[in-house]
Amino acid sequence: MALLEVKNLEVSFALRHGDLVALNDVSFTLDKRERLGVVGESGAGKSVTGFAVINLISKPGRITKGEILFDGKRLDQFSEHEMRSIRGNHISMIFQDPMMTLNPVLTVGTQMVETLRAHRKISKAEAEKIAIKKLELVHIPSPERRLSQYPHEFSGGMRQRIIIAIALLTDPAIIIADEPTTALDVTIQAEIMDLLLELCDAQDMALMLITHDLGVVAEVTERVMVMYAGKVIETAKTIDLVRNPRHPYTKGLINALPGHGECDQENRLQQIPGTMPNLTEIAPGCSFHPRCDYCQDICRSTVPELRQIGESKERWVSCHLVGKGQL
Amino acid sequence: MNDSIVRIENLVKYFDISGGFLEQLQIRSGKVRLHKTEVKAVNGVSFEIAVGETLAVVGESGCGKSTLARTVMGLYPPTSGKVFYRGERIDNLSSKQMLPYRQRMQMIFQDPYASLNPRKSVRQTLEEPLRFHRGKISAAEVNERMAEVMEQVGVNPAWQDRFPHEFSGGQRQRIAIARALVIDPEFIVADEPVSALDVSIQAQILNLMMDAQDQRGLTYLFITHDLSVVRHVATRVAVMYLGTLCELATTAELYDTPYHPYTQALLSAIPRVDGTKQKHIKLAGEIPTPINLPTGCVFHSRCIHADERCRNEIPELLSVSDTSGSLVACHAVAEGRL
Ligand SMILES: Nc1ncnc2c1ncn2[C@@H]1O[C@H](COP(=O)(O)OP(=O)(O)OP(=O)(O)O)[C@@H](O)[C@H]1O
Ligand SMILES: Nc1ncnc2c1ncn2[C@@H]1O[C@H](COP(=O)(O)OP(=O)(O)OP(=O)(O)O)[C@@H](O)[C@H]1O
Ligand code: SF4
Ligand SMILES: [Mg+2]
Ligand SMILES: [Mg+2]
Numbered sequence: 001m002a003l004l005e006v007k008n009l010e011v012s013f014a015l016r017h018g019d020l021v022a023l024n025d026v027s028f029t030l031d032k033r034e035r036l037g038v039v040g041e042s043g044a045g046k047s048v049t050g051f052a053v054i055n056l057i058s059k060p061g062r063i064t065k066g067e068i069l070f071d072g073k074r075l076d077q078f079s080e081h082e083m084r085s086i087r088g089n090h091i092s093m094i095f096q097d098p099m100m101t102l103n104p105v106l107t108v109g110t111q112m113v114e115t116l117r118a119h120r121k122i123s124k125a126e127a128e129k130i131a132i133k134k135l136e137l138v139h140i141p142s143p144e145r146r147l148s149q150y151p152h153e154f155s156g157g158m159r160q161r162i163i164i165a166i167a168l169l170t171d172p173a174i175i176i177a178d179e180p181t182t183a184l185d186v187t188i189q190a191e192i193m194d195l196l197l198e199l200c201d202a203q204d205m206a207l208m209l210i211t212h213d214l215g216v217v218a219e220v221t222e223r224v225m226v227m228y229a230g231k232v233i234e235t236a237k238t239i240d241l242v243r244n245p246r247h248p249y250t251k252g253l254i255n256a257l258p259g260h261g262e263c264d265q266e267n268r269l270q271q272i273p274g275t276m277p278n279l280t281e282i283a284p285g286c287s288f289h290p291r292c293d294y295c296q297d298i299c300r301s302t303v304p305e306l307r308q309i310g311e312s313k314e315r316w317v318s319c320h321l322v323g324k325g326q327l
Numbered sequence: 328m329n330d331s332i333v334r335i336e337n338l339v340k341y342f343d344i345s346g347g348f349l350e351q352l353q354i355r356s357g358k359v360r361l362h363k364t365e366v367k368a369v370n371g372v373s374f375e376i377a378v379g380e381t382l383a384v385v386g387e388s389g390c391g392k393s394t395l396a397r398t399v400m401g402l403y404p405p406t407s408g409k410v411f412y413r414g415e416r417i418d419n420l421s422s423k424q425m426l427p428y429r430q431r432m433q434m435i436f437q438d439p440y441a442s443l444n445p446r447k448s449v450r451q452t453l454e455e456p457l458r459f460h461r462g463k464i465s466a467a468e469v470n471e472r473m474a475e476v477m478e479q480v481g482v483n484p485a486w487q488d489r490f491p492h493e494f495s496g497g498q499r500q501r502i503a504i505a506r507a508l509v510i511d512p513e514f515i516v517a518d519e520p521v522s523a524l525d526v527s528i529q530a531q532i533l534n535l536m537m538d539a540q541d542q543r544g545l546t547y548l549f550i551t552h553d554l555s556v557v558r559h560v561a562t563r564v565a566v567m568y569l570g571t572l573c574e575l576a577t578t579a580e581l582y583d584t585p586y587h588p589y590t591q592a593l594l595s596a597i598p599r600v601d602g603t604k605q606k607h608i609k610l611a612g613e614i615p616t617p618i619n620l621p622t623g624c625v626f627h628s629r630c631i632h633a634d635e636r637c638r639n640e641i642p643e644l645l646s647v648s649d650t651s652g653s654l655v656a657c658h659a660v661a662e663g664r665l
Contacts, residue, residue, distance in 0.1 A: 041525035042496075155614055156388075185387035185552065190596035190607040212525060215555075215598030239602045256530035258559035260600050268537065269559065271530040275495045 001072060002029035003206055004053065004091075004174060009066035011045075011052050020279050022048045022061065024230045027306070030174065035200055035207040037217035037238060039253075040227035041276055046210045047096055049227070050176045053208070054087045055080075070174075089119045092167035094177040096210075101163045102151040108162055109147030116169050134165040137202075138195060157188035161195065171203065178210040193220050214257065218242050223314060226250050229276055229287040232306060236315040246309060246317045248292045248327070286320065294321055331375040331413075332514055332546045333399060338408035340369040340391075340398050344618075367617045368394040370570040370625075371408070373644075376514075381540070381547040383557040383578075385593070386567035389617070392550045393437075395567070396516045399548065400434050401425055412514075430460040433507035437519035439499035443491040449477070449502055450487040453509050460510045472509060479542075480505045480535055497528035501535065508539060518550045533560060554597050558582055566590050569625040570617055572644055576653035586647055586655040588630050588665065624658065632659040 011023040023045050030036050038046050051057050053068060055075055068075040075086060087093075095101055103111055112131035113124055122130075128147065135143035138161040151159055160180060167175050177196065181189035197220055200207050209221055217224050218238055225235040226247065234247040245251045252272035255261025261270045274291040277283065283290050289299040298320050306316050309323040321327040345351045345364040353362040368391040376382045384392050397403045399410055401417060410418040417428055436442040443452060453473045457464060464472075474484040480501040482494075491499055500520065507515055520536065521529040537560065539545055551557055557564055557578070564581045566574040566589065574587040585591045592608040599605060612629040615621050624642050627633040636658050644656040659665035 041527060186554065186596040187387065187592055187607075187610055190598070191609065193598070194607060213598065214526070215600050218600045218602050219598045219604050242600050242602055253526055254600065256526050257600055258530075258533070258555045260555075266537070266541070267559075268534045269530040271534055272527040273531075275497055275528060276525075 002069075003032045003034075003071065004030040004208075005067075005069040006049075006053065007067040007069070009049075009052060009068065010064045011048055011057055011061055012064045013061040015060060017280070021064075022230055022279060023052065026066070026227075026230075026232055028225055028232060028235065030206050030208060032173070033200065033204055033206055034223065035197075035209065035221045037221035037224035038208060038210045038227060039212060039214060039217055039224060041212060043276060043279070044227040045230045046212075046227055047178050050093060050178050050208065050210055053176060054091055054093055055083045056087070056093075085119070088115065088172075089170045090172055091174045091176065092170070092172040094163055094167050094175065094180050096178040096182070098159060098163055098183075101166060102159065104151050107148050107150055108154075112147070112166055112169060115166060119170050130169065131165075134168045135162070137168060137199065138162070138165045140165070156184055157191060160184060160188075160192055164192075164195065164199070168199065168203065172205065174206045174208065175200075176208045176210070179212070180209075181216060182211065182213070189216070196220060214242065214254065226253070229282055230279055231287060231318065232316075233288065233318045234316065235306075237312065240312060240315065246315065246322045246327070247288075247319050248294050249288050252291075286318075288319075294327055296321070330378050331411075332378045333376040333548070334374075334411040334414075335399060336373050336409045336411070338369055338372045338395070338398060338410065339367075339406045340394050340403060341406045342366040342368060342394075364618060367620050368570050369398060369405075370620070372567075372570070372572050373408075374565055374572070374575060376546060376548060377562075378513075378546055379540075379544055380562040381549050381560050383549045383551060383561035383564045384567060385552060385554060385557055385564060387552065390567045391570040391617070392552075392567060393518050394570075396434070396518050396548060396550050400432060400516050401428070402434075426460075430510050431512050432514045432516070433510070433512040435500075435503055435507050435515060435517040435520045437522055439496050439503055439523060440491075442503050443499055443506075445491050448488050448490055449482070449505075452502065452506055453477075453487075456506060456510050476505045476509045479508065479539065481531070495528075497524055497531060500524060500528075500532050504532070504535060504539070508543075511543070513544070514546045514548070516548045516550070519552070520549075521556065522551065522553065529556070536560070554594065566593065569615065569620065571625045572654075572656060573626065574653065574655050575644065576651075580651060580653050584651070584653070586653055586660045586665070587626075587657050588632055588659070589626050624656070626657075632657075632665055634658075 007027050009023050009026040013020040013022055040046055052063060063076050113127040116127040116130060132143045135146060140146055140161060181192050211217055221238045224238045224241050225232050228249050234250045245254050255270040258269060263269060272291055285301050286299045286304050289295045304318045304320045306318040309315050309317045343365055351361045353360055386392055398405050405418050409416055412428055454469055457469055457472060477484040482498060482501050521532050549560060561578045563577050565572055568589050574590045585594050592610050595605060595608040610629040615628055621628055623638045623640055627637040642656045642658045644654045645661055647653045647655050647660060
């Protein structure tokens with residue numbers, strides 16, 4: 001049994017003009033100790049997927065269909081009270097916006113101790129001891145002294161490591177990291193990626209890494225799912241996906257990377273025409289069809305299902321043509 | 328060199344952040360003194376940009392890339408140093424004297440959401456620079472020119488009465504590029520033009536910029552922190568650290584044989600998509616601030632090759648050998664230790 005199983009998840013936002021379906025029939029699994037990447041362009045639904053897992057969809061939004069199973073338990077049916085024992089305890093999330101985790105007016109020590117004591121009945125001294133251990137884990141030098149410092153006294157890279165330390169406090173089984181390196185410089189990004197890899201290994205954690213950066217995904221994850229306009233359109237082993245993408249969108253995405261896809265004689269990058277549609281104006285049929293070079297009649301009328309393709313049981317693609325001798 | 332379009336000499340830009348007179352007052356050993364706090368954003372940078380080339384400037388956040396770009400454009404007066412445009416000094420010109428250059432030099436900014444005026448339609452955005460720089464130009468000519476540029480950047484000319492909020496990020500960046508191209512410049516400073524865009528849109532914009540370069544013989548100063556983009560678009564690369572140039576080389580040479588320890592660390596950190604993970608070079612130490620510049624080499628606090636000389640003496644940007652065109656500012660490289 002998978003540690004986390006998401007089945008046919010639908011998340012909608014009730015807006016003035018009607019419902020906006022942000023996630024449409026999203027299914028995936030995450031095994032114990034597995035590192036899963038979630039990629040896709042801005043607005044594809046990556047963050048909403050992460051929030052849905054910990055039942056933290058903000059107001060006009062809610063889970064309208066589907067199931068979320070953690071350790072066999074239906075999280076989507078948990079009360080807010082029950083959910084709190086899961087969130088930040090068994091499943092931690094590193095948010096895209098670091099200020100969602102760090103309170104600028106509290107010291108790092110206070111924040112770590114409070115987080116711990118919200119989940120465990122331990123003394124302040126015990127909590128501090130654990131906090132120091134976690135800061136050591138993320139390689140913060142002289143952690144004892146750091147506890148009394150405020151978030152703004154740290155560099156961007158150190159702040160991100162402190163956020164990771166906070167996520168680690170309760171020894172979670174899963175960490176959901178939403179763009180943990182996007183705001184950082186490449187050298188610091190590399191350091192954080194190495195750290196995440198090291199921690200997953202040493203702490204027996206599963207990682208769900210949300211990012212739009214395929215390079216980061218390729219270096220950190222074992223399996224990846226690609227999202228487009230609120231749907232999962234391809235999932236595969238990471239190495240298979242980057243070497244041999246099957247869905248036309250994934251192909252386009254990888255070939256558009258400078259230095260990756262083949263360029264024409266004028267050194268032009270391969271580009272995907274057009275842009276991802278607003279979720280309120282998704283075309284009928286395959287949501288990618290207006291940008292797709294292979295589009296046929298069936299693509300304009302019928303929504304393709306996520307199907308298993310080829311020999312690997314991990315490769316699933318949502319395209320009418322893939323695996324039918326045409327693509 | 329007469330084929331250089333822009334040349335900068337020892338460019339220095341400091342920002343005074345000490346605030347008002349009262350905030351500058353400090354009492355030290357019983358005496359009242361005025362204390363100035365300065366951000367030393369650019370510290371003596373020199374290079375030339377040849378006609379038709381793309382010179383990329385890379386480096387981490389806060390190293391002074393945007394400040395350098397704006398100083399070259401004349402948007403900031405330099406603290407010291409000189410900027411030449413086709414051999415003419417332009418850093419000391421009045422805004423009136425600068426006018427003819429404004430038409431030949433244009434800038435594209437990072438954030439397509441902030442760089443377009445939300446209250447102006449596409450037509451107004453494109454019309455304004457045309458009327459400003461071209462003086463008496465007929466309505467028919469304006470329309471023709473506008474349609475031509477919109478066509479070139481791939482924005483439907485029929486949309487000229489729309490406003491920025493009606494466009495996606497990629498489309499806005501196309502409009503910003505159209506605004507830069509509409510008065511037919513020869514030199515464009517692009518400050519992170521694709522950083523805010525998704526990969527699938529990034530490729531469209533980079534292709535567009537390279538097409539415009541071919542068709543119009545444009546020269547680019549291209550600021551970015553994305554090293555795979557640099558490799559694709561640049562002719563030469565300038566690597567900056569804390570306001571200082573540490574390496575200047577052709578793109579091929581830089582990626583092939585990076586000399587400066589910072590360049591080496593930077594290149595090793597690029598995540599590879601093909602799954603062939605390389606070992607990341609770890610940088611030690613704290614990142615110094617441009618308010619208190621380190622003595623000696625600006626990189627010494629994070630460099631594993633630093634020695635006594637590096638801590639005291641500022642390395643000059645020197646040619647590494649007779650066979651290589653690379654210029655490197657590193658004692659270890661100059662001494663053959665590295
Ligand atoms: N609170 C909200 N109200 C209305 N719509 C929302 C809300 N939160 C998210 N959405 C919509 O849901 C869709 C998915 O958003 P999400 O934040 O998951 O995208 P993402 O893939 O994380 O993008 P990014 O890479 O920009 O972070 C978007 O179209 C967004 O506009
Ligand atoms: N107008 C200003 N007033 C005061 N300090 C400034 C100003 N503009 C920039 N700085 C400072 O100068 C330094 C260089 O900033 P700059 O914006 O040039 O960096 P950058 O390399 O473009 O960084 P990024 O990659 O984050 O855009 C920074 O320390 C910054 O805080
Ligand atoms: S289903 Fe059709 S339109 Fe969609 S990606 Fe496949 S070929 Fe393209
Ligand atoms: Mg997001
Ligand atoms: Mg900048």
